[in-house]
Amino acid sequence: MVTAHLLFIASGISYLYGNMFEASPSFSQWLTLLGEEFWVVALMIMNALTLLWEAWLLTEQFDAISARTTTFFRHSEGAARQRSLGQRWAVVAAFLLEGRRSVGSRQIGEDKTAIDI
Structure with missing residues (x-):
C-alpha cells in the first residue's frame, strides 16, 4: 500500500508539472492549475495523509510482533x-x-x- 500511495503521489506531481508549459510558472499560473486540477491535488493530499497512517500502523504491528x-x-x-x-x-x-x-x-x-x- 505504501508503494501504491507513493506511486500515485509521484504520478500526480508528474501530471501537474506536465500541464505547466513554461519553464518558470508564476504563482497565479500555479493557482489556476490547482483550481483546474482540484481533484488531483485533493487526492494527492489524501494519499499523503494515508502514508502517515500506514507508517503508524506498521510501527504498531512490528511492535506487537516483537x-x-x-x-x-x-x-x-x-x-x-x-x-x-x-x-x-x-x-x-x-x-x-x-x-x-x-x-x-x-x-x-x-x-x-x-x-x-
Whole structure:
C-alpha cells in the first residue's frame, strides 16, 4: 500500500508539472492549475495523509510482533519493553522468516494447549 500511495503521489506531481508549459510558472499560473486540477491535488493530499497512517500502523504491528503478541492481546507488553532493540528486531525477523509457530514454540510447552488466533 505504501508503494501504491507513493506511486500515485509521484504520478500526480508528474501530471501537474506536465500541464505547466513554461519553464518558470508564476504563482497565479500555479493557482489556476490547482483550481483546474482540484481533484488531483485533493487526492494527492489524501494519499499523503494515508502514508502517515500506514507508517503508524506498521510501527504498531512490528511492535506487537516483537512483543510476541497481537495488537488485541497486549498482556506481555511490559516484558517486551525490557528487551533491547536488537532482541526485538530478532523476534520480528524470526516471525517473518519462520512464522508464528516457531516463535511461539519457545513459550508453549508440548503439554499445554495453544489457541490459534
